[in-house]
Structure formats: C-alpha cells, structure tokens
Amino acid sequence: MNEASIxxxxSQSLVLFLIWVLPPLVAAVIVGLGIGIIQAxxxxxxxxxxxxxxxxxxxxVxxxxxxxxxxxxxEHAKQIFTEFPALTAGY
Known part of the structure; x- marks a missing residue:
C-alpha cells in the first residue's frame, strides 16, 4: 500500500461524504431560514x-x-473490499 492509493x-471517501451531507444540510438551512423569517x-x-x-x-430528504x-x-465499498488484499499484501 503506497501513499498515493491511500x-x-x-479523497473518494470525502467526496462521497460531501455528497451524502449536502442535500439534507441545504434543506435544513432553507427551512431554518424560512422559519426564522416567519418567526421574526x-x-x-x-x-x-x-x-x-x-x-x-x-x-x-x-x-x-x-x-x-x-x-x-x-460501489466505493465494493471497490475497497475488492482491492483490500492487494492493499494489505505488504503487511
């Protein structure tokens, strides 16, 4: 396992995390802003x-x-589990 593969x-995991978090976060911000304006x-x-x-x-959402x-x-989990033996071969 070298540093480039890690x-x-x-980076792929962080992008997937951002893809998962962004829609609910945007929806919560929009709803919070709308309710805040109504409450004000x-x-x-x-x-x-x-x-x-x-x-x-x-x-x-x-x-x-x-x-x-x-x-x-x-798909990312399948890729990691498929590559796992090759990634850990040196350890």
Whole structure:
C-alpha cells in the first residue's frame, strides 16, 4: 500500500461524504431560514418549532434520496473490499 492509493481512497471517501451531507444540510438551512423569517415577522418565540421542522425535512430528504445517494457508497465499498488484499499484501 503506497501513499498515493491511500490518498485516492481518502479523497473518494470525502467526496462521497460531501455528497451524502449536502442535500439534507441545504434543506435544513432553507427551512431554518424560512422559519426564522416567519418567526421574526410574527414575533413568535417558540424554540421547538424550527428544530422539529428541520428534523422532519432532513428525514424526508434522506428517505427520498436514499437510493440515489447510496449507490456510489455501495460501489466505493465494493471497490475497497475488492482491492483490500492487494492493499494489505505488504503487511
């Protein structure tokens, strides 16, 4: 196992992590901003409403995009498990 292969696998893993995190994060930010504007306009100071709405939206986004988001993750895991004997041959 050389440093180039380790860096390649790490960079691919980080890109997959960013792909997994970005849609729910963007959805939570948009919902939080919208609820914050509504709360500022109505002077409603309930702290549980934004958290509940964000949680529901994040769960809905993850549930709806799970098949699309999990395909690259499964392929990357298959690639790592296939290359594992060659990567660890020197140890």
């Amino acid at each position: 860096l390649t696998h790490m 306009a109505t002077q409603l100071q309930d702290q549980t409403f934004p958290l509940t709405a964000k949680l529901l939206v994040v769960v809905a 993850i549930a709806s995009l799970f098949p699309v988001l999990s395909a690259p993750l499964v």
